Amino acid sequence: MEEEMGRFNAHVGFNVIKNRLCSKQVFIVLDDADEIEQIEALACSIEWFGSE
DSSP states (O other), X not given: OHHHHHHHHHHHHHHHHHHHHTTSXXXXXXXXXXXXXXXXXXXXXXXXXXXX
């Protein structure tokens, strides 16, 4: 159950970040990211990085 909540929270967080930052230039510092899943949840699409 706790693992399912963690996945749900990551999915919700992903959508919040995507909606708020999709048209802005940002610099993100990842602190205390000790699992690859945490980074993958934020960097799910190459389109998020740089211009085409």
